[in-house]
Amino acid sequence: MTHKHLLIVYHSQSGNTEKLAKSALTGAMGEGSCTTRLVKAWDANLEDLLWCDGLLIGTPENFGYMSGALKDFFDRTYYPAEPYALNKPYGVFVSAGNDGTGAIREIDRIAKGYPLRPVVQPLICRGKVTATHLAQAEELGLTLAAGLAFGIY
Structure with a gap:
């Protein structure tokens, strides 16, 4: 196992997506062989992308x-x-008032050009963010961090 880096980039207007991002960070930090950065989208830059492995x-x-x-x-x-x-x-994780699929579709289209490759199912949290959503985000963070650390991704 080699030490890896995970970047979590997010934006939140109401605070819902930030709650999900912090839960994903908590999950990712459960994998000791992966250092994780949580960065707001306005502040994230190319150096962050070059630093990360996922x-x-x-x-x-x-x-x-x-x-x-x-x-x-x-x-x-x-x-x-x-x-x-x-x-x-x-x-990807989305805090959705509708169905969230449009956001996923467009992120996937842009990501393909970098190229970035999707390795986990997107998490779409519809409506008010619940304890279940937060647990799912935590699991998503841990899954991606562990996959990086073990060389699965």
Whole structure:
């Protein structure tokens, strides 16, 4: 097992996605062979992408799409990341007022170009964030961190 790095990039307007992000961080920290950074989308940059071995992306669903802050992160890093052919594993969690599928679809389309590759099922938390959602986010963080640490991804 080699030491790995997981980046959790998220945006939260109401606080729901931030709760999920912090739960994912708690889960990821359960894997001692993986260092995890939790970074707001407005603050995340190319250096964060180059540092990490895997990525967990969190967003609220806004008008059936990802948040503007997450789209901004992609806009700021897409072309600068191009020469690095990242090919890193990623997962997504969405706090959704509707069905969340539009946000997932568009994140997947953008991620393919980096390239990033999806390695876990997206987590879509519809409505108010519940204890079950938080437990699922924690499990998602642990799963991605453990998969990185054990070389599965």
